Amino acid sequence: CLDPSKFKEFRLIKKTQISPNTARFKFALPTPNSVLGLPVGQHVICRGKDKDGEEVIRPYTPITLDSDVGYFELVVKMYPEGKMSHHFREMREGDYLAVKGPKGRLKYKPNQARAFGMIAGGSGITPMFQLIRAILKNPKDKTKVHLIYANTTIDDILLKEELDSFAEKFPDRFKVYYVLSKPPENWNGGAGRVTKEMIQAHCPPPASDIQILRCGPPPMNKAMVAHLNELGYTQDMQFEF
Numbered sequence: 419c420l421d422p423s424k425f426k427e428f429r430l431i432k433k434t435q436i437s438p439n440t441a442r443f444k445f446a447l448p449t450p451n452s453v454l455g456l457p458v459g460q461h462v463i464c465r466g467k468d469k470d471g472e473e474v475i476r477p478y479t480p481i482t483l484d485s486d487v488g489y490f491e492l493v494v495k496m497y498p499e500g501k502m503s504h505h506f507r508e509m510r511e512g513d514y515l516a517v518k519g520p521k522g523r524l525k526y527k528p529n530q531a532r533a534f535g536m537i538a539g540g541s542g543i544t545p546m547f548q549l550i551r552a553i554l555k556n557p558k559d560k561t562k563v564h565l566i567y568a569n570t571t572i573d574d575i576l577l578k579e580e581l582d583s584f585a586e587k588f589p590d591r592f593k594v595y596y597v598l599s600k601p602p603e604n605w606n607g608g609a610g611r612v613t614k615e616m617i618q619a620h621c622p623p624p625a626s627d628i629q630i631l632r633c634g635p636p637p638m639n640k641a642m643v644a645h646l647n648e649l650g651y652t653q654d655m656q657f658e659f
Contacts, residue, residue, distance in 0.1 A: 447489055
């Protein structure tokens with residue numbers, strides 16, 4: 419259904435609030451048997467209007483795969499001052515979203531790495547989630563995934579239920595470690611920011627057949643690059659969404 423050169427309109431059929439500032443948006447494809455046509459590791463470009471009516475264009479990664487026919491879903495964190503956040507906040511069921519794609523540098527092939535270390539912050543989980551789902555759904559894909567997922571509070575953790583169920587269902591293939599800057603009492607995950615020691619403890623060590631994927635706010639990405647370089651991960655072992 420996608421066209422990389424022009425925007426196409428998709429109707430919002432369900433909007434579900436999943437945290438105070440995050441919602442899950444389900445869009446219908448033209449027919450119940452339609453497939454979005456988004457390769458794993460790629461994203462789409464969405465067009466909307468900010469609070470002043472100016473056009474805004476931003477990239478988003480659906481959390482659905484092409485095995486989900488007839489629809490696709492986006493999980494969107496709506497920031498108070500975000501221009502595209504305003505558009506999503508105002509969207510009501512029945513409204514249309516302009517989308518084009520696929521876009522992106524990562525073209526995933528099963529078993530392209532022995533293991534992935536993933537470091538995500540906030541809504542940076544969405545490209546990771548898409549990839550995790552694709553790997554775990556494919557019994558022939560032997561890739562192991564180690565995810566470090568950082569947020570402010572426990573309520574900010576997106577898709578936690580799904581991630582926990584993956585960890586429970588595929589204990590040998592997927593592990594998740596949550597880090598909170600404001601953890602609740604009796605929290606058994608990480609506290610503060612993602613440190614070099616956390617990466618060392620929860621990601622596969624540097625090797626030619628592993629990759630570390632990053633997606634999060636720019637200051638976090640910058641800090642992670644410094645940690646990874648110090649730990650001996652070379653440039654070709656690192657990928658930023």
